[in-house]
Amino acid sequence: MALDTKKFIESLIEEKYTHLCVVPCSFVKYVINEAINNPNIEYVPCASEAVACSVAAGLKMSGSSPMVIVQSSGVTNMGSCITSLLKPYDVTFPILTSWRTYKSGDSEIQHEHLATELPKLIKAYGYEYTILDNENLENTISQINTCDETNTVAIIKKDSFTKIELDDKHKLNLLEYTPRSEFLTKLNEDFKSTDVIFIGTTGNTAREMYSFMPDTNNFYMAGNMGGALSLGLGFAMSGKKVIVCGGDAEFVMHMGGLTTAGRYRDKIDLTYILFDNESNKSTGGQNTYQQHIDYVNIAKSCNFDLFDNGKVNKLDKFEEFTQTLKNKSGLNFVCVKCGVDDETPRPPLEVVKVNRV
Ligand SMILES: Cc1ncc(C[n+]2csc(CCOP(=O)(O)OP(=O)(O)O)c2C)c(N)n1
Structure with missing residues (x-):
């Protein structure tokens, strides 16, 4: 019942x-x-x-x-x-x-x-x-x-x-945007067999990384929503090159982490890629109602470097970004406007439960 x-x-x-x-x-x-x-x-x-x-x-x-x-x-x-x-x-x-x-x-x-x-x-x-x-x-x-x-x-x-x-008038239409899987596939091609650490956030990003980034070094953070950037900061402060793949709901949950990361800009190699699908995909696709937020300027004012204007929604531009990243350290941010993919499986226990990178 x-x-x-x-x-x-x-x-x-x-x-x-x-x-x-x-x-x-x-x-x-x-x-x-x-x-x-x-x-x-x-x-x-x-x-x-x-x-x-x-x-x-x-x-x-x-x-x-x-x-x-x-x-x-x-x-x-x-x-x-x-x-x-x-x-x-x-x-x-x-x-x-x-x-x-x-x-x-x-x-x-x-x-x-x-x-x-x-x-x-x-x-x-x-x-x-x-x-x-x-x-x-x-x-x-x-x-x-x-x-x-x-x-x-x-x-x-x-x-x-x-x-x-949900009534039709409240439904999101993201069909005009390239699905996230295509950006993740590019990351896989461009960073395969490197020692860059990718952190996948709570939500569907980590799940999709498991399917579309089989050849990179991935840490799937199943919980601790909002903490991915700060986790990445810790890795980066230990000398690792880190790329965090986040979602729009994840980005705002503990946004104070950006201000802490900003302090270390000249000493670390950390990039935050915000995959903005305007929704909480993993909990049912609810609209995040965050269209009023200028993610790029928030990152910029916290001391992140922007690639181009800080926004990417085309694959060729994204590739330019990944190529730039290969030779660049510091603290970087890009916001990728993306569409939604079909559901992919969760990473299994043995790949989720690692505690060293
Ligand atoms: C503290 C906490 N609150 C709520 C949740 C439930 N939750 C899991 S993922 C998620 C939304 C993720 O959305 P987003 O970051 O935009 O990524 P997407 O799933 O769209 O890729 C929510 C609300 C959670 N895991 N932890």
């Missing part, structure tokens, strides 16, 4: 909830679709779970009625907001989190720890938890209302909501 997603959102609106502050998880894909479709509740896409919690706190403190929906991995990002803002100032609103599970041998090792420890983490924050009823909507709403008034986090199980398509 699953809850009727349309009715779920309607009930939230009837209960006067005003905003859904969200970092996507595939478990809540249909809730997000319906929240975007329905004009009577505001979908607030957030750069990180910490941002979602703080925005919701501001909304609640000023008379609105927000909710937060995130993935279990992101509950860690909320720690500071929960323990040093929500608890001491007694600000409550419903926080709903998916609970990602883990099977032994699975390569989604980013979920292994919280697959058993999520309730303890919530308790350590001083909150109770409740497993959200996914059969009886009345109970579900009553649980959410309890979360609105008490320090309680609601945990969402897999397949809790019925399927809802």
Whole structure:
């Protein structure tokens, strides 16, 4: 059994909830679709779970009625907001989190720890938890209302909501852009058998690197969303030549890393390639709603060097960029506007679970 997603959102609106502050998880894909479709509740896409919690706190403190929906991995990002803002100032609103599970041998090792420890983490924050009823909507709403008034986090199980398509007017059309696979294939050709380290970020970039870059030195960072640039900075500070392949949602999650990397520009060999597909491909293709962001100028003002104007969307230009990179060190940035490929398999456990490069 699953809850009727349309009715779920309607009930939230009837209960006067005003905003859904969200970092996507595939478990809540249909809730997000319906929240975007329905004009009577505001979908607030957030750069990180910490941002979602703080925005919701501001909304609640000023008379609105927000909710937060995130993935279990992101509950860690909320720690500071929960323990040093929500608890001491007694600000409550419903926080709903998916609970990602883990099977032994699975390569989604980013979920292994919280697959058993999520309730303890919530308790350590001083909150109770409740497993959200996914059969009886009345109970579900009553649980959410309890979360609105008490320090309680609601945990969402897999397949809790019925399927809802995004209305056509909200669908992204990326057909005019070259798919990411073609850029990754170029990287593979140009850097095969070199000792350059490629870091693939949480999201589909790492998965696609596994399929399209079989001959390069790849580290697939399955979790730690937002941390790829800083991980790369650590590698680069140890003398490695590093290229981080990121996504647009990954780029903004811990954007402060750019300011730290910028400080080391003259001492390192680190490049960030931002593959901008305007979406969270791996959690269901949700629009990141980041069209207002000038990624190139953010990187530039953090001390990154730009290739050409910092933007590439054609393969021949990209090749020019990779050739330049071969003979160039420093701190470099390029934003590649790209389309989407069909789903590719996740890298298997034995290639994900390495801890030395
Ligand atoms: C802290 C945290 N929050 C949320 C997620 C769920 N998550 C995994 S990938 C992803 C989006 C990735 O989008 P993007 O970086 O644009 O790459 P794409 O999948 O589009 O290639 C999200 C939200 C996560 N893994 N970790």
